[in-house]
Amino acid sequence: MKRIFTLFLLIGSTFVGYSQNYNPPQGVSEFKTMSSKILNTERSYSIYLPKSYSTDTERKYPVLYLLHGLYGSNTDWVERGHVKDVANRLINAEEAVEMIIVMPDAGTDWYGYFNMNGWAYEDYFFKELIPHIEKTYRTIPDKKHRAIAGLSMGGGGSVVYAQKHPDMFSSVYAMSAWLGIEPGGGIQDADEKGKELNRTVLENHAVEFVSNADAETQKELKDIRWFIDCGDDDFLLSINLDYYRAMQKAEIPSELRVRDGGHDWEYWHSALYRALPFVSTGFLR
Amino acid sequence: MKRIFTLFLLIGSTFVGYSQNYNPPQGVSEFKTMSSKILNTERSYSIYLPKSYSTDTERKYPVLYLLHGLYGSNTDWVERGHVKDVANRLINAEEAVEMIIVMPDAGTDWYGYFNMNGWAYEDYFFKELIPHIEKTYRTIPDKKHRAIAGLSMGGGGSVVYAQKHPDMFSSVYAMSAWLGIEPGGGIQDADEKGKELNRTVLENHAVEFVSNADAETQKELKDIRWFIDCGDDDFLLSINLDYYRAMQKAEIPSELRVRDGGHDWEYWHSALYRALPFVSTGFLR
C-alpha cells in the first residue's frame, strides 16, 4: 500500500502541477491484548487512535466503544467495517471529532455481552476493560466523553449497558440491535453457551427495561442520547420498533431511522457514517 | 457465514413472530480465467451474476465492465469494493437493474489498459474478453446494454475505451479518473513497464481527445451517457475538472460530481452506489 501511494503521489504532483499536503498523519487501528482476571484469560481488542494522537502527546480524547455481533470478534469492525477509513474521512471533514474507538472481543471462546455462568463478560467490560483503556490511553474518563455503539448482538449490548450504567455513556447508537427475546426464543438447538446467551438476553430485555422503568430510571435514561438504526428488511426490525415505541411512551427522546437494507455489513458500514457524527455531538455539547 | 446466517434466522423467526422470505436467491461473484492468444497467457477476471441468473435460464442481461486501478487486479472490486453486496442491495431495492458485472485484470504481469509494446491489452479487451463474455454468459450484446466504469487508471480506461469505441457502450462512469498526463509526467523513476504506461496514457489523453474532436466525433460522443465523479481532496481532481470543461465546451452533455474525499476505497465504494443506478438508466431508456 505504501509503495502504491508513493508512486501515485509522484504521478499526481507531476501532472496536477500543485500539491495539497497529500499525506498528513492519519488515524491508525491496532490489534491489542490485555489480561483479564475475571475471565481468567487473555482478551483481544482493537483500537483506533486518531490522527493527532501520536503527535499531540498531551491531548486527551473521548472514547467510543464499538461492539461486534454474534459469532464476530474484535477484528470485524476493522476488517469489514473499515472503521479506520470511515473515521479518518469523517474526522478530516470535521463531521466527527477526533476520538479513540475501542472494539472489544465478545466472540472468542464465548459469545455475548452479559454475565453468564462461568463467563462474567459484563463485569470484565466495566471492571477491567474500561479501566485498562483509561489507564493505557489518553482518554477523558467521564460520562460526557464516553459513548457506545454496536451492531446486532452488540447493538443490544450497547443499549443494555447504557440502561444499566447510565452514568457511564453520553450517547448510544444501536444498529440492527438484538434487544430482547421471548421465553423459549433466541438461538434454537443451542449448546450450553447458546443457552446461556438466550438466558441472558431474555434477562436483559431492553424493551421491558424501558416499559418498566420508574420515574427515577426514566430520568437517568433521559440523560443519554439514543439512536436506533435498523433496516426495513432486517429480521430484527420489529423489536427495534417496539423499543422505539416504548421509549416514546416513556417520553425519553430518541432518534429512529429505518433505511433500506437487511442484517448485513453494507448496512453497518453506512451506519458508521451516522454514528460517529452522532456521538461527536454528544462529546461536544 | 452460512452457519451464522442459519442461526440468526432461527433467532429471528422465533421472536419476530412472522417472517419475510429471508434468504431469496442473491447475486454471486466468481473468479474465472480465460486464455488469451493476444497476450499469450491465461487471464483472470471476476464476474458478478445477478440473482435470477441461475434460475431464469433463458433470460439475457446487460453487462457492466468495471475496471480496477493502478497496481490493482480483478479481485479489488470484489474484496474491497464489495461489489456483490452493493449490487445485491441496489437490485433488491430496484435502484439498479439486474446486470452482469465483469471485472477484468489489467494489473497482473503488466499494468495498463492500452496497447503497449509486447502487451496489447486494449486489443485483448475488445477482441477477446468481450467476445468471450458474450459467448460464455447470457448477455444482450449491443451498445445499449453495455456500460463501462472504473476507478483511477480504470476510470481513465473507461473514458478512453468509450471515446475510441463509441459504438460499444451506452454509459461511462469514471471515478477519480486518470485522464491524461503531460510529456514527462506520469510515474517517475519508472521501469520499462511504467514507461510504457506513461507513454500510452499520454497517447490516449482524454481531455485532448475531447478538445480536438471534430463534428462527427462530437456527435458520436453525444450518443454516450457520461458521468465524472472525483473527490475534492483527490490529486487527480484538476484533470477531471479540465475534462468536464472540455466536455461542456464541446456541448457534450455529462454529469459531474465532486464529493468529499480523496483517492481511496471509501470513495469508490460509495461511488458504486451511484454508478449502478446510472448505468441502469442507460440500459432501460
Add this chain to the structure above:
Amino acid sequence: MKRIFTLFLLIGSTFVGYSQNYNPPQGVSEFKTMSSKILNTERSYSIYLPKSYSTDTERKYPVLYLLHGLYGSNTDWVERGHVKDVANRLINAEEAVEMIIVMPDAGTDWYGYFNMNGWAYEDYFFKELIPHIEKTYRTIPDKKHRAIAGLSMGGGGSVVYAQKHPDMFSSVYAMSAWLGIEPGGGIQDADEKGKELNRTVLENHAVEFVSNADAETQKELKDIRWFIDCGDDDFLLSINLDYYRAMQKAEIPSELRVRDGGHDWEYWHSALYRALPFVSTGFLR
C-alpha cells in the same frame, strides 16, 4: 423571474466563456378546473406537464396522482411542495422519467378522499377525474403507467385507493400517511363534515384491510409496488409501523423508511425526491 434569468445568462456567457444550453424547455405546472356531475360543482386540479409534452406532440406519458393533506388543496404541492422544480431536476438528471403529475383538490368545500354523505369524492376520483385526465391529456391509460402518492390524509387516500382498486396503479408512495383510526378517534369536536371524515377513515382502515385480506386480495396487493415513508417525530408514525408489520405478516413486499422529521413540508418536499424515482421504476419495468 424572466428578466432576472436573462440577465444572469448574459453575465454567465460573458465570463464563463462558453455555454451549455441554459434554457432548454422545462416542465410546467398549471391550475385547471373541470366540471363534476357527481359532486355537482366545478373542481380544481393542478397539473404538471413534463418538458417534452408541448413539443413531442404524439408522445404519451405515465401519470402520477399526487394527493394533498387535510385542510390543504390542489395548490399545496405546487406552492410549498415545489413539485415543478423537483420534477424538472429529477427528470433532467434522468433519475425520474417524464411523467404527468395530477394534483386533485379534496380540500375545498369538503375534505376527504372517500365517499361521504353528500360528497362522493371517491366516485368523482375514479369515474370523473381519471377519465377527464385521460381524455384531456396524452396519457398511457393502463395500470403500469399510473401511480399514486400523497401526504398525510392523502397518504392514506393513496394506500386505500390502491387497496380498493388494485388494477389501477402500479406504485403507491405514502408519506406520513393517515392510515386509520379507532372508533371514537379522529378529529375531535368535529362538525358534520369532520364526523363524516372520521367515519370514512374508520371505514377505510388500511391496516385492517391488510390484516383481513384473503388469499385473492393478498395476491392483488402483491401486484403493486408499495412505499411507506414517515418521520420519526411524526404523530402518525405508530400506525405506519403497524401497517408495515401487517404488510410483512401478509408477505406483501413493501419498502419502509423512517427518516428524521415530523409532520411537515420539509419532510414531504424531501420525500418527493424519493417518490418520483420510485414510481418511475414502476413505469419502466
Add this chain to the structure above:
Amino acid sequence: MKRIFTLFLLIGSTFVGYSQNYNPPQGVSEFKTMSSKILNTERSYSIYLPKSYSTDTERKYPVLYLLHGLYGSNTDWVERGHVKDVANRLINAEEAVEMIIVMPDAGTDWYGYFNMNGWAYEDYFFKELIPHIEKTYRTIPDKKHRAIAGLSMGGGGSVVYAQKHPDMFSSVYAMSAWLGIEPGGGIQDADEKGKELNRTVLENHAVEFVSNADAETQKELKDIRWFIDCGDDDFLLSINLDYYRAMQKAEIPSELRVRDGGHDWEYWHSALYRALPFVSTGFLR
C-alpha cells in the same frame, strides 16, 4: 395553520395512544428594519431566532449572516429558502447548533454587496448592520461565533467579505457564488447601477485575491473555514472551480462540492442543509 395543527394533534393523540411533546417551542423568523446613516435610508433585514431564544433570556448565540442573490432581497431565504423550517429541523436533530441567522437586504433600491458610488453597502454592513445586530440581539460578538454564507451574488459577497475582513468570520459557505468577472464582463446593457455592480465585482475579484495573496494574507485566510458548493449545470461553475484551484495552489484548506443541479432554489435550499452544520462546527470547535 394553527387550527390545522391543533386538530391534527387531537387526531394524533387519539389514535396514537401516547404523545411526544408535539409542540415544543420552535425558532421563528421575523422581518425587521433599521435606520442607516451611511445609506441614508431605512433598511430591511430578516432574522431567525432559535427555539430557546425567547425563554433562555441570558443565553448568547452565534450568528450566521446569510446573503441573497442578484435582484433578490431579505425575504428570499425566508419565503423560498424556508430557512426557518430547515434551521428548526437541523437544530432539533442536533445537526446544527442554535444560532441567530441574519438576512440583510442588498437588493432594494440598489443591488450589490460592495461600496458603490452613492451606495456604500459594504460600509453599511460592517459599520452599521453588524453593530446593530450585536447591540439589539444576544449574540456572541467574536470571530469564532460569526459566520457568513450566501447564494450567487451573495456567495461572492460572503467570500469577499471574509477575504477583506478575515478577523470577522470563522466560516464561509458560498453557494453558486459569483466570484468575479473579466473586464467588460458582468451584466450587459447595464444601467448605471448595473455598471457600478460590474465595476465593484471586477474590483473585488475573489480568485485574483487568492492568487495574489502574500504570505501574511494567506495565513489569515487559513484561519477561516471555507466551503464552495456549486451545481454541475450552473453557469457559474467554471469560476468556482478556478477559485478552488487557486485556494489549493495557495494551500488554504477548503471544501468543494459539485452536486447535481443549476442556478436555482432547489440547489440553495438543499445547500442550507449542509451550510448550517458546517458553520456550527466552526462555532463549536
